[in-house]
Amino acid sequence: MAYVEHEHGVSHPISVYRSTSDLTLVVPRDLLIETLPKLKEEHHFIYLVDIVGTDRFVEGDRFEVLYNLIDLKQGRRLVVKTFADEDIPVLPSASAIWTNASWHEREIFDMYGVHFTEHPDLRRVYLPEDFEYYPLRKEFPLLGIPGSIDLPTSTPDQEASS
Amino acid sequence: MMELEQKSASPTFFKKHQESFYKSLEDKHTTLEFEDSDDPLNSRMVLNMGPSHPATHGVLRLLLQLNGETIEKAKLDLGYLHRGVEKIAENKTYQEFMPYTDRMDYLSPYSNNVALCLAVEKLADVEVPERAQYIRMIGAELARISAHLLWLGTMVMDSGAISFFIWTFREREKIYDIMDQLAGHRFTVSHARIGGVANDITDDAMALIKEFVQTFPKELKGFHSMLDRNRIFVDRNVDVGVVSTEKAIDLGATGPILRGSGYAYDIRRFEPYLKYDEMDFEIPTRLEGDNLARYYVRMEEMHESIRILRQCLDRLPKGPIRANDAKQAYPSKDEVYYSMEGMIHDFMMTDTGICPPEGAEVYHAVEAPKGELGYFIQSDGTGHPWRLKVNAPSFRNLQVLEHSLEGASISDTVLIIGSIDPVMGEADK
Numbered sequence: 335m336a337y338v339e340h341e342h343g344v345s346h347p348i349s350v351y352r353s354t355s356d357l358t359l360v361v362p363r364d365l366l367i368e369t370l371p372k373l374k375e376e377h378h379f380i381y382l383v384d385i386v387g388t389d390r391f392v393e394g395d396r397f398e399v400l401y402n403l404i405d406l407k408q409g410r411r412l413v414v415k416t417f418a419d420e421d422i423p424v425l426p427s428a429s430a431i432w433t434n435a436s437w438h439e440r441e442i443f444d445m446y447g448v449h450f451t452e453h454p455d456l457r458r459v460y461l462p463e464d465f466e467y468y469p470l471r472k473e474f475p476l477l478g479i480p481g482s483i484d485l486p487t488s489t490p491d492q493e494a495s496s
Numbered sequence: 497m498m499e500l501e502q503k504s505a506s507p508t509f510f511k512k513h514q515e516s517f518y519k520s521l522e523d524k525h526t527t528l529e530f531e532d533s534d535d536p537l538n539s540r541m542v543l544n545m546g547p548s549h550p551a552t553h554g555v556l557r558l559l560l561q562l563n564g565e566t567i568e569k570a571k572l573d574l575g576y577l578h579r580g581v582e583k584i585a586e587n588k589t590y591q592e593f594m595p596y597t598d599r600m601d602y603l604s605p606y607s608n609n610v611a612l613c614l615a616v617e618k619l620a621d622v623e624v625p626e627r628a629q630y631i632r633m634i635g636a637e638l639a640r641i642s643a644h645l646l647w648l649g650t651m652v653m654d655s656g657a658i659s660f661f662i663w664t665f666r667e668r669e670k671i672y673d674i675m676d677q678l679a680g681h682r683f684t685v686s687h688a689r690i691g692g693v694a695n696d697i698t699d700d701a702m703a704l705i706k707e708f709v710q711t712f713p714k715e716l717k718g719f720h721s722m723l724d725r726n727r728i729f730v731d732r733n734v735d736v737g738v739v740s741t742e743k744a745i746d747l748g749a750t751g752p753i754l755r756g757s758g759y760a761y762d763i764r765r766f767e768p769y770l771k772y773d774e775m776d777f778e779i780p781t782r783l784e785g786d787n788l789a790r791y792y793v794r795m796e797e798m799h800e801s802i803r804i805l806r807q808c809l810d811r812l813p814k815g816p817i818r819a820n821d822a823k824q825a826y827p828s829k830d831e832v833y834y835s836m837e838g839m840i841h842d843f844m845m846t847d848t849g850i851c852p853p854e855g856a857e858v859y860h861a862v863e864a865p866k867g868e869l870g871y872f873i874q875s876d877g878t879g880h881p882w883r884l885k886v887n888a889p890s891f892r893n894l895q896v897l898e899h900s901l902e903g904a905s906i907s908d909t910v911l912i913i914g915s916i917d918p919v920m921g922e923a924d925k
Contacts (some may be wrong), residue, residue: 353857354618381745383861386872402859402873402887406745406759409766411724413859434748437895445582455520460575462513468582476587484509484674487794 358400358413365436366416367426370401374431379403379412385438387446391472396420397448399436401428418448442454445470518542521571538563545909547576552914553650554920556894562906566589570901572894576923585884589849590616590689591826598684600886601922603646604639606675607633609688614769615860615871616690619850622824626690627815629770633688634705634808635678636770636862637801641712642671643865644794648719651791651914655732660722667715670708676699691825691848692818702809709805716798723791733787737912739900740785747896750889751867752793753916757785763863774811775804787915794917798816823852849879859887866890866917867883890923 348369349360363367373379383402390396395417403412418425427450428435439450440459447468450456455465467474467482521542539562546557555576561569581600590612595611610632617624638819649664672682678701679687679694687694695703722731739749744757754761760781780796782789790836790881819825822841831838854877861870867889876882897916904912 352856356857356859358857369581383868384859384870384872384885384886386873386883386885388883388885402870406761410738411767411859413754431750433746433899434892434895437891457516457520457521458513460578462510462575462589463516464510468581474583476583496853 356411358415358426360415363416363418365400366414367368370414370428373403373412373414377405378407379405380432381406382432382434382438383411383436385442387448387469387470389446389472390393393420397423398427399442399445399448419461423448424451425449426451427456429453444468447471513821515560517571517573521561524569524571540568543906544563544576547573550736552612553918555924556750556913556918556920558901558909559757560901560906560909562594565655565906566867567901567904567906567909570898572898574891574894574920575923577920577925581925582884582886585600585881586693587880589846589879590881591845592848593851594688595684595686595882599921600888601643601864601866601869601890602684604636604643605683605685606635606639606679606687607643607862609686610636610770611860611862611864611869613690614862615858616850616852617875618860619856619858619873619875620690620824620850622691622819622821624692624819625816626771627696628810628817630808631678631693631697631817632688633770633775634697634805634812635675635685635693637804638671638674638705639807640799640801640865642668644798645671645863647794647914647917648666651911651917652729654910654914655729657729657847660719664719664724665716667712670704674701674704674708677704689818690827691821691832696817697812699738705805706809709802709809713802715798715800716795720795723773730788732908732911733791733915735784736787736885736908737904737915738784739896741783743899744785744896747899748892749867749896750892751863751865752790752797753867753893753896755779755781756785756793761776763861763868767861769860769862772804775807777804790915851875851877851879853877861887864889866919866922867893869922886922886925888922888925890918890920894918894923 345363348365351358354388381404383404386400389396390398397418398417399416403414416425425448427439429439436454437459439453440457442448443450443460444460445468462480464484465482467479541562543560543562545560547555555629557573557576559571560567581596584596594609594612597608601608645664645668649661653658673860676682676687677698679685732779739753739757741758742756745759749757758781760779762779777800780793780800782792823922826845827838827841832842852875854875859870859872861868869889870887872885873881874885897913901909901912
């Protein structure tokens with residue numbers, strides 16, 4: 335995958351590393367909106383497998399978002415990694431590039447509270463909209479927060495009688 | 497749109513959620529709104545289907561905007577089975593998390609176990625003995641047949657034939673018996689261990705598998721002859737729920753959905769794991785992209801699984817079934833019971849578990865019955881994953897469903913869901 339190093343020289347802020355097996359491209363978030371369409375149009379990464387969010391629990395670039403892409407022509411996998419800021423966790427949406435990015439981004443929004451600009455329908459995917467927390471953030475307690483989810487206050491029998 | 501507002505006016509629970517869900521349907525590919533007087537027959541309505549609908553194969557909720565019998569727009573609501581397993585995983589050791597994977601795609605627990613193990617082994621660089629790899633392949637292929645049999649029974653039931661369901665379940669029962677002998681559990685097996693498998697194949701299990709491999713192709717042939725030219729079944733499924741190749745790739749379809757739409761993408765060939773690169777098998781593919789194409793793909797996959805099983809049984813090597821390194825895998829029970837070191841190592845494995853190097857990341861996928869099941873793990877050097885993400889095939893295929901339902905008839909909805917074959921335990925995580 336020499337094309338990456340070749341195309342984005344050493345001076346370019348995009349860096350490359352290989353962890354375990356997959357080549358990972360680290361892209362700053364302001365370059366993301368140019369890089370992703372380029373990967374799809376010029377390098378044939380037309381199949382988006384997954385978008386993963388992680389919480390690094392550090393100040394500044396706290397959230398990590400990884401795009402897992404496949405080039406179906408040559409059969410290779412590429413991971414594109416970018417960071418979202420802790421105070422203003424906003425990233426450009428990739429759903430105009432790969433339609434299925436929509437739900438994956440909704441999941442990251444649901445779990446980490448990272449917003450995606452120009453997303454067609456940014457709602458929580460698993461939890462109800464009324465829920466105010468982001469459960470996969472490291473500070474969210476494992477046992478949950480009492481009272482954060484609306485639960486029935488009465489047994490079904492009582493409800494029927496009232 | 498008056499109707500809409502009235503319906504969503506006073507929900508009892510999760511008011512904000514209900515309102516935004518209905519609104520998102522209204523907003524979906526925004527069109528020019530006409531006055532209600534344009535619809536004098538009142539043929540437009542919004543239908544809420546689920547979450548507890550018998551045909552949704554779990555707790556899937558659909559919101560459909562109908563024009564007469566045609567679905568104009570569809571929106572899906574997930575999360576009714578959300579248990580937060582990814583959060584739980586961050587607080588468990590890798591081995592402790594194994595039983596949770598059983599309960600994700602509960603129709604093929606063996607594949608999920610193998611997927612987790614392979615990801616952790618890749619992360620921590622554990623070498624798995626050959627015999628264990630073959631046992632895993634046998635388990636995973638049996639799980640595939642079992643999951644496809646359930647799909648077959650329910651899909652034929654969705655098309656109107658009840659008795660078929662019982663016949664496929666008779667075959668599934670045999671696989672449950674095999675799992676019982678092989679793993680000690682019928683349903684949630686948790687048989688794979690990091691570094692190998694829990695126990696070796698017993699002679700009883702071997703005899704059952706051999707018998708199954710002998711008898712099942714005949715049953716499969718029977719299923720084929722019953723359905724391939726069945727007028728009702730074919731007419732109900734042909735040209736229903738069509739997903740074109742381009743659309744399938746753009747929507748991230750995986751597994752039989754993608755292969756039914758004409759793209760032969762199978763992780764067993766794309767990134768071979770275990771010993772699949774040495775196996776001789778085909779990837780069934782169809783070009784039509786409709787329900788019938790998915791039916792053929794899955795039926796032929798069962799046939800290929802039997803082929804793989806036969807090869808596994810022929811080549812099954814002798815040897816250990818777990819990595820012989822106490823820092824990487826559980827020691828055998830013999831060691832635990834009769835040596836001090838074995839016992840200490842057993843405690844250590846249970847208490848701390850395997851510790852992959854700090855900062856390592858891994859993505860490893862297997863071809864589960866529903867499609868590409870991937871585990872992304874980030875390690876911080878301790879026995880617990882810093883982040884564990886499950887790339888669930890059902891979640892991805894449900895997104896295809898949201899798009900492919902549009903234009904379909906309301907009477908086909910249940911069939912299309914059946915052919916997508918989602919498992920909500922996995923989609924909701």
